[in-house]
Amino acid sequence: MxxxxxxxxxxxxxxxxxxxxxxxxxxxxxxxxxxxxxxxxxxxxxxxxKSKDEILELICFRVSSTYISQLAEIEATAAPYVEKIKSLIRLHIRLMIEDGAAVSVGNHDWKYLREPALTEFKQARKQYEKGFAALIEQGIAAGEFQPVNVSVALFTILSAVRWVELWYRPGRELSAEELEDNIITMLLTGLEKK
Amino acid sequence: MxxxxxxxxxxxxxxxxxxxxxxxxxxxxxxxxxxxxxxxxxxxxxxxxKSKDEILELICFRVSSTYISQLAEIEATAAPYVEKIKSLIRLHIRLMIEDGAAVSVGNHDWKYLREPALTEFKQARKQYEKGFAALIEQGIAAGEFQPVNVSVALFTILSAVRWVELWYRPGRELSAEELEDNIITMLLTGLEKK
DNA sequence: AATTATAGCAAACGAATGTTTGTTAGTTTG
DNA sequence: CAAACTAACAAACATTCGTTTGCTATAATT
Missing domain, CATH: 1.10.10.60 (Homeodomain-like)
Known part of the structure; x- marks a missing residue:
């Protein structure tokens, strides 16, 4: 000790x-x-x-650095883009379930960060989004994805995964893995039957 | 006057x-x-x-009653469930674009409502979600939708539409209608090419 | 024209805010 | 054992909070 x-x-x-x-x-x-x-x-x-502000900073940057480092790991793997996107979706859901409070702060309360932390956090987030978007873009180029607007796809995925925070309680109807599977189905193959 | x-x-x-x-x-x-x-x-x-609380109540309940009455209109039409869901998605996006600030308050700040308004608002929201979910359920029963978990589909749609608030600025790349079309494609046919 | 209602203001209210200070035990280090 | 550090506390700090009061000028109604 x-x-x-x-x-x-x-x-x-x-x-x-x-x-x-x-x-x-x-x-x-x-x-x-x-x-x-x-x-x-x-x-x-x-x-x-040190201060209330420091608490917020520590929470926010721990979350953002987690996302960024995990993205780097996924980028480095040799797998189809479909699988990379699936991994990212699973990552988001898992982090939301395991560390929901902190993720929620990183999603909502980051706006109360004071400069220069605010700008720094925004940049980190933008960096993450750019990396995520690049995977979608490359997946489209590789013919794995529909030629949908990349920003729309990106933010639809990022948002679709956020509601877990509001809704999911462990021991509810769906297990974590079933939840992941359902969301992935929804996002990758859509609601409509074809 | x-x-x-x-x-x-x-x-x-x-x-x-x-x-x-x-x-x-x-x-x-x-x-x-x-x-x-x-x-x-x-x-x-x-x-x-009357008070700061009253301001919040007025904003929140104007939003919730808008959603509920619009849902009723859509429910009443005779159209395939696919079209009803599409209409609802368009409704959400349009309200977000036209009245984004109020919708945002109804999405986030409602939790600061004081009782009994808080309970009342939660009930209104639940009522709306139930109606929305019923349309998805009936669409599945009618064979128009994949047999996905209804709650997952519902919240994926509701959330996927929220990011518009954070992202969309009029006169940006996409027009409102293009935005709607893209999100609908994403949610109904999915990202993956088949 | 007289009266009443409206809509603004400055000043103040008590309560709550984030934080600092001074102090005091208990623990660790020299 | 003495010195230094840790982590807690009560009390107080200035500031800000939502709201009330008392008042004034203008507008609407009678």
Whole structure:
């Protein structure tokens, strides 16, 4: 036990913060709310974190860097573009299920980031979207995908995967894997019977 | 000009409020912010509205009742289920483009509604989702749709249409109608080429 | 013309905000 | 054992919050 003491409490604060931010939004969550959830006084939290803004930054950038590094892994594999896109969809769903609160913060509360973090985060997101879009574009060029507008395809996929956060509860009708399969079917082959 | 005076300013407040709520969230928007946008002092707004909460309620319920009445219209038409779903997708996209700020509030800030408005709003939304889901279910039964999980299909469609709010700017690459066509293609026939 | 209603303002209200300070135990390090 | 560090607290900070009050000028109604 070398650094577990400080690190643990800090981690706990970040976890509870993500939950509260998801539930009540960044502005709607007070440091006293958060402290109550952590089990200490608001003032005591400043022994572990610099500011409320820092909490938001830590959550957002952990999420964005997770996405970016996972995208890089998928890009590096030698697989058909269909499979790469499927992997990305599965990644999004899995992260949403495993780390839903943080992902939700990265989806909604990032707008409360202060400069320069705000610009940095936007750039990271744009970088991710560019990489994702490139895979779609190449998949179209390779004849694996329909010649649909790339931005439309990209954002439809990214959004279609977000509702999991609002809807999915473990032990509900569908398992995580069934959920992934259903969403992938929906996005890749469409609703209509042909 | 009988009641235009009061109604106009009240309407202006609601419009500016929707814009600000979308931009900075309900909690992140102060009455002084809003007043500044309207061009009067915060105190003066209370000549037109009862409270900040009332503003939120008015915006949310105007949106929800719009969706519900439009759904009823579409349900009443005699058309294949494919066409009904297409109409609903077009409705969502069009409302998002024409009244994006309010729709955004109805999508995100409704959670700041106070009881009993909160419960009432949730019920209205659930009612809408039930009606939408029924159309998908009947479409599957009629053999028009793939036998996909209905909830997955419903929420994929509802979410896939939300990103328009974040992305679409009039006079961008795609016209509104092209946008609708592309999203419908994506959702009904899927990304994959077969 | 007299009266009433409307719509604005400045000032103030108590409550809540994020954060700082001073202090105090308990723990780790020299 | 002494010194330094950690992590907690209560109290207070200035600021901002939504809202109320008291008042004034203008507009509408009688």
């Amino acid at each position: 070398i650094t577990t003491r400080k690190t643990n409490k800090r981690q706990l604060i970040l976890e509870e913060a993500a939950k509260l931010f998801k539930q009540k939004g960044f502005s709607g969550t007070s440091m006293r709310d958060l402290a109550g959830e952590v089990g200490i006084e608001a003032a005591s939290m400043y022994n572990h974190i | 009988i009641t235009t005076r009061k109604t106009n300013k009240r309407q202006l407040i609601l419009e500016e409020a929707a814009k600000l709520f979308k931009q900075k969230g309900f909690s992140g928007t102060s009455m002084r912010d809003l007043a500044g946008e309207v061009g009067i002092e915060a105190a003066s707004m209370y000549n037109h509205i």
